[in-house]
Amino acid sequence: MNRIGVFGANGRMGQALLQATYQDNNSEIAAAYVRKTSDFFGINVGPIIGVNDIEQTFCALEQTNCTNVDVLIDFTLPQGMLVHLAYAVANQIPMVIGTTGLTAEEFAKLQQAAKTIPIVFSRNFSVGINLLLNLVQTAAKTLSDEIDIEIFEAHHRHKIDAPSGTALAIGEAIAEAKGWDHNEVARYERHQDHVAKSQNEIGYSVLRAGDIVGEHTAYFASIGERLEITHKASSRMTFAQGAVRAAGWLKNKPAGLYDMQDVLGFK
Template sequence: MNIAIAGASGRMGRMLIEHVLATEGVTLSGALDVPGAPALGQDAGLLLGRATGVVITSDIEAALAGADCLIDFTRPEGTLVHLAAARRLGVKVVTGTTGFDDAGRAAIAEAAKHIGVVFSANMSVGVNATFKLLEVAAKLLSSGYDIEVIEAHHRHKVDAPSGTALAMGEVVAKALGRDLKTCGVFAREGHTGPRDPNSIGFATVRGGDIVGDHTVMFAGTGERIEITHKSSSRQSYAEGALRAARFLADKPTGLFDMQDVLGLK
């Protein structure tokens, strides 16, 4: 399977390239980055100390030439441009980009009518196992427990709450028959009044080089249950993304997430 990587010179892009090069059955066929990126024109494996013969380019058509699948962990505006090109060229897409608005999500769903797409806020197998644990916990703790989602990431992350935190909130809300758009509380300041028992609160921490910590707290009277996932490396995201790409091998069209990839639905 031929794989192209978007954001090739970024932290996640380098990790993805490293895993593609180390994985049997997949080949790095393209490396894409934004115009003006310092790494443009360099071999995609330069920062890893090896030659791949694939040059990092800002030309989407060139990066996708010969690719079966594009893996994209960039930003919403870039991902949507890449997605449109992939759709036009018949290239499947795996994306872990977060921060999409409703229009962006609709564009992804529309593209999936023409190409296979895996779209997930988090590609980690462990995080997706956590989603299932949260679903069970929410059903068991549906009454008498206040729910809070706390997440922490590195200083460079540009969206908040994280896509994974929002996905956790959505899993819990769905299990409880609620709509996160109406019950989610994303900021508290000043005199807020007593807590609405039906709300799901979010708290965000940004600092240092934290890869990603997520905790969902079910706070009851006399006890507190916390379900936590902590990432110490982006390796798990890269491994999950490659697993998702292989999942798409026999999927000409359709919108999937990591729950589909892992057979958890």
């Protein structure tokens, strides 16, 4: 049985991760971490996620014996994630990380930690999205160089980073297939452009509204035809189940930085 600790357990994604852990036959909730100032601190986990047979209460990190946890899962914000990452390294606990919006410096710290512990880092833990990453690379390699490539993404109003980490992962996959440097070809705004777009660029468009869980479309358009590859998520459980799957795969792996493509055997 894989004993999982979930950070940010009071949030929407945190609760989905707890539910996914509970529902997985090979996993169990070992810890549900919140801040001591949280309204959830000290109360029973079960009623919050709609089950009755869980004894754990929401706890603060410093209160929980780390030997009770096999793998940690973190979908919190970058600042908090780095604190949790340091804890994982100090206690030699594998970690699954879905935090997005990392700066280059923050990602470098994650890479350094992966020299000590095994980490699965992915901007999106959906099986469908990871299949989409393979499909867009096939399209980029197959279609002519005269193709226009654009990426559209939509999320709920509370989503902070834009474009989303998943949209960037799609663009990076396309750039890799085309032999481009993503940083050179990515275009995030055109509102003051007065020239026609180039075919040697990847444009990003963003929508933030309501409670949209996540939608991503890669457009490959030429004169006379257009290919659209789309993924729509209707529930956070899609990502949570993928993260729990990654946690099961990660247990007993050697130190290193892995991604969901490794977990699914796409590499």
